[in-house]
Amino acid sequence: MIKVNDVAIAESAIHEEMQYHPADSQRQAMLKAAETLVIGEILRQRASHLGIDVADSHEQAGQNDFIEQLMAQDIDLPYASDEECHHYFDKNRQRFSTSPLLELRHILLAADPQDEVQRADSQTLADSLLLKLRGGADFAELAKQYSACPSKNTAGSLGQISAGQTVPEFERQVFAAEPGLLPAAIESRYGFHLVYIDRKIAGKPLDYPQVEARIRQYLNERVKAKATAHYIQSLIQETRLEGFDFSLSDSPLMQ
Incomplete structure (x- = not known):
């Protein structure tokens, strides 16, 4: 049984929490779930000690409310200075x-991501067509014949694209x-693409x-994350904990 300053965390609660922590093994999922509940209980106890209402903290919205209040009251967060923002920019x-902008053409050989046979067939076809293109075959003709994209009617052209206009695995x-x-x-979720960048x-x-606000937000969030991790570590060190060992955790908080 896990206890946080004599407050028990039920095994049933850990099993319920596991669904939110996918892992390579059941043991890893259980450790992550237990860690989450232990830290949550530590924060609830600290908030209660400071007079912050935690009555509804088991609901996600309520939990976020009390944690924000706790952090605001218990952590003196520094904020990025103008000098630090300028330095980061430089x-x-x-x-x-x-x-950047790209002008490109593609041939999409469609394949359902759940259909392994279809994806294997599409990859084989892609390899075959790639050899033809290297040998001088006409891209527009192959696009018209094989592509599953409406761009087949414009020689496979996607026109001019910028970041954010296509799926990440294609853009990378x-x-x-x-x-x-x-x-x-x-390879993308849609199948296999043969691509010619013009x-x-x-x-x-x-x-x-133009980027000052973005830099300031990034630096402030980085400082907040670091300060929060240190804060939680300090609370853990002050907690009487039974039945759970944070040294077994691979959480960034414990690094």
């Missing part, structure tokens, strides 16, 4: 630019590539005023 200028590959025929098909237009650098 050190990371390459991160701040408009999205095309925005990292150089112009020309990609050497392998890109043109790549680099993003334009952004000035500090």
Whole structure:
């Protein structure tokens, strides 16, 4: 039995919490669930000690309310200064630019993500068509014949795209590539894509005023996360805990 300052956490509560913690094994899921409940109870007890109402804290909305009140009252959070924001911008200028633009064509060989046979067949076809394209086959003709995308009627052209307009697994590959025929098909939730990048237009650098708010929010959130982790660690050290060992946890809080 797990006890937090003599308050027991029921085994049934741990089993119920496990559904929110997918893991490679039942033991890992149970550890994550138990850790979540232990930390939640520690925070509830601290909030109650400070006079914060935790009556409805077992409901998710109520829990978020009391935790926000607790953090605001019990942690003196520093905020990023103008100097720190400028320094971060100067050190990371390459991160701040408009999205690059790509002009590309593709041939989509559709495949249901749950149909392993269809996906294997589509990949085989993709490899075959890629060899034809390398040998000089006409991209537009193959797109018209094989592509499952409406772009088949415009030679496979998707026009000009920027980040956020297509699915992430497709974007990661095309925005990292150089112009020309990609050497392998890109697998996405829709199937396999043969891609030809006609043109790549680099993003334009952004000035500090355009990204100041984003930088300030990022730095403040990073500080808050670090301060929260330290705060929880300090509460754990002050807690009489039975039946649970935080040293077994792989939580970032314990690193």
